[in-house]
Amino acid sequence: MRLNFKKITPVIEWGSLLLSTGLVCFFLVVILYEIFSKGWSSLSWSFISELPTDGMTKGGVLSPIIGTVILTLITALFSIPFGVCCAIYLNEYAKNTWLTRTIRASIRNLSGVPSIIYGLFGLALFVQGLHLGTSLLSAGLTLGLLSLPYIITTTEEALLRIPASMREAALAVGATKFESIKDVVLPASLPGILTGVVLTLSRAAGETAPILFTGVAFYITDVSVNTSQEFMALPYHLYMLSTQHQSIEEVRPLAYGTALVLIMVVFLMNLTAFYIRYKYRKNDQ
Amino acid sequence: MTNNLYTKDLNIWFGSKHVLKGIDIEFPEKKVTALIGPSGCGKSTLLRSFNRMHDLVPDARIEGMVSIDGQNIYQKGISVTDIRKRIGMVFQKANPFPKSIQENIAYGLKLNNLDASPAVIQKALEEVYLWDEVKDDLKKPATRLSGGQQQRLCIARAVALRPDVILMDEPCSALDPISTLKIEELIHQLKDQYTIVIVTHNMQQAQRVADKTIFMYLGEVKEEGATIDIFNNPQHEITKNYINGHFG
DSSP: OHHHHHHHHHHHHHHHHHHHHHHHHHHHHHHHHHHHHHHGGGOSHHHHHSOEETTTTEEOOHHHHHHHHHHHHHHHHHHHHHHHHHHHIIIIISOSOHHHHHHHHHHHHHTTSOHHHHHHHHIIIIIIISOOOSSHHHHHHHHHHHHHHHHHHHHHHHHHTSOHHHHHHHHHTTOOHHHHIIIIIHHHHHHHHHHHHHHHHHHHHTOOHHHHTTTBOSOOSSOOOOTTSOBOOHHHHHHIIIIIOTTHHHHHHHHHHHHHHHHHHHHHHHHHHHHHHHHHHHHHO | OOEEEEEEEEEEEETTEEEEEEEOOEEETTSEEEEEOSTTSSHHHHHHHTTTGGGGOTTEEEEEEEEETTEETTSTTOOHHHHHHHEEEEOSSOOOOSSBHHHHHHHHHHHTTOOOOHHHHHHHHHHTTOHHHHTTOTTSBGGGSOHHHHHHHHHHHHHTTOOSEEEEESTTTTSOHHHHHHHHHHHHHHTTTOEEEEEOSOHHHHHHHOSEEEEEETTEEEEEEEHHHHHHSOSSHHHHHHHTTSOO
């Protein structure tokens, strides 16, 4: 009996790990299958190259695609420079005092704040406080705020992985502290930083709540790239097609198509990150 | 002037810990000096104080002076980068930059506004006997070299700046015996042109490479002299015990 138990235990251990992995993969496959099988039929060149027409019952998703792309660009332009610089300051320059530790802990906590709260904050600060109105710019800045804590945290972790000996090597040949960071530490940590940045941005691209009050529009009949105008975005378009539209059943294929396009946009971004990291790894090792 | 590097009553504290106590030593020019002593005796701390590496440590406090060519390197207003150009350093673990072999040498040259032409790079690599091994791979990442080659590249990087002094912090501790031998031969060649200070845990290595040996214990210099005297005729019991391997 005892012997039997000893034989069974590893099988249970192994089995439960496998089961968990299997379960996760199963749901992933189900979700992807569901979206692909139902969205594939509405996916075509015209679907991604045409504007939504006839009260969004026909046509494509060009304007939401463009909206999401520009929105993500604004988010990136705002959050990457500030986030990376902040992480560099915290990790390389700031002394380890209670103030630094408090700031760091606050940043970590901010990444746990629900995104709808960022939406409300963006409404108060950008839309009303700074009079930017409900616009691409307001929404992009709001998403930028949402992204900052993630970018700071992942960048700091990437910087932490660079050994002190690398910094000393640069100093020893006459680099100033800033030069050692710019020329040696940053290039060495770039793959890690980029991974964090892209994962954060692909998350931001799929957010609905923060843009809800800050600039996203229900339906616009033409493509607007003006940052002071309202815009359409893929996640909100999807939300709207699947819950708010007057003829939900009729537009369901369009909703699935939109979901598919959103997944593909995010996938493309991740692929870019993957490629950049691959290139850097090849150069470095 | 025969001594271009010396310390006078050098004291270093890390926080409240008094790590180096009243160090007064001289390093003969164009000779190899070995710093030996048990772990924690302060020999690496002393070595790193010579190119102001402790500037990075927030709670380090340094008193006294380290002088090169009559100039105190801790004097106010002195250029730290200039000091580090004149006093190069090779670290315990080879730490090439994540750049190409060629850029590893060129980087320091460019920072100091020196000529970084291929000829200069070639000369530096030849001096460490690395040129023949890497001449076709100059554009390849330095991290692809073997450990011993990486360490020689790091020496070339220091040599390229034409320093007066080269500091070596246990440069062979992570290397195999053959690579170690190559580095030791290299040190023999380099001392014609540079004053070399080497920290080592390896008694045989100290005897093979060093002209002068300094034995440190608990943050103080216990004994110093010609390597041959220190190893054959140590004056202190503790030195004798250490070099005979009774403690470490």
